[in-house]
Amino acid sequence: MSPPAPAIALVALHAGYSHSSLALRYLAAYCREEPFGGAIRCHEGLVRSTQAELLASLVREAPAVVGFSTYLWNIRESLALARKLRRLLPGARVVLGGPEAGPRGEEILDAEAAVDFVIAGEGEEPFRALLRHLLYGEGDPAGIAGLVWREAPGRVRANPASPLDPARWPSPYGHGLGVPDRPLVYWETARGCPYTCSFCTSCGERLRTLPPARVDEDLAILGRLEHRTVKVLDRSFHLGAERTLALLRRFLETPATLRFHLELNPDRISAEVLELFAEAPAGKFQFEIGLQSLSLPVLRDIDREMDVGRALANIERLIALRKHPVHLDLIVGLPDEDAASCRANLDRVFALYPDHLQLGTLKLLPGTPLR
Secondary structure, three states, rough: OOOOOOEEEEEEOOOOOOOOOOOHHHHHHOOOOOHHHHHHEEEEEOOOOHHEEEEEHHHHHHHOOOEEEEOOOHHHHHHHHHHHHHHHHHEEEEEEOOOOOOOHHHHHHHHOOOOEEEEEEOOOHHHHHHHHHHHHOOOOOHHHHOEEEEOOEEEHHHHHHOOOHHHHHOOOOOOOOOOOOOOOOEEOOEOOOOOOOOOOOOOOOEEEEOOOHHHHHHHHHHOOOOOOOEEEEOOOOOOOOHHHHHHHHHHHHOOOOEEEEEEOHHOOHHHEEEEEEEOOOOOEEEEEHHHHHHHHHHHHHOOOOOHHHHHHHHHHHHHHHOOEEEEEEEEEEOOOOOHHHHHHHHHHHHHHOOEEEEEEEEEOOOOOOOO
């Protein structure tokens, strides 16, 4: 009888209680058929806490490998937790992934002795390969796509990343993983984006869509939920008229109290989609629309394609329905923006009377051309 697999911990720190980690579930699902698949445990905490309970849980578990999913809001706290783990569990190997760590892998390994590896790009395949190497001595770090590692003391090496074929994306909620008991449930039907906005981490990332059979597999699980919101993380929900309408019709087949949160490109909303939104039960959808700016010179400077007139006209139509909440985003601090253009943008957006308006300052995110 083979010995039990060493414990493996996956950690995500959230900005609020309603959030949950899709990334951790993808990683666990992709490893489910490995000998160590049953030894993976997901740990989710809050950035606004001492992490004492989470740290104690990890120390009791004594994992051989700890993986952190990092973003803008949690990178500092994740690194602080990794340093504590290095002191308390010196034998554990610490791996960082996610959009905040991946593009900065070499920088992080140069600066942080508590971190052993960073994975750039999509993590499912490289994380599984790294676990095989660390636990069983299989393979070579040089052959793991996207891995950033110390080839020798003081010498960091970064392997080119490789995107995962959509046919191999695992179901994050099937195979016994279950759906987190949180108000928001994250899901995606596509990765990448057809646009090249220079402030965005998806800039230049090839667009790939989930096969219809996999969409149905996930919806068979999500479609049983009630009084929850499924937040679809697709960067642009409009990926072809037929596909968009097919997905929306499938969403309408789910329970009335299950809401779908969609990120829309307002100038890409077709008349057929507007008609479907008009016919849908009130509150079935909620829309997040990243206008970012209405200034044509600013939009040109950030390589953002948007027909401003058509975008505003479609937003007016959505708001006039008074059926589905509309959330609009603007960014302050984009190149060539001044106080006058910012004021003009605010005036035009306030005049639309959206349900929510989020005014954010520009974040220079790792890996983006603007940074």
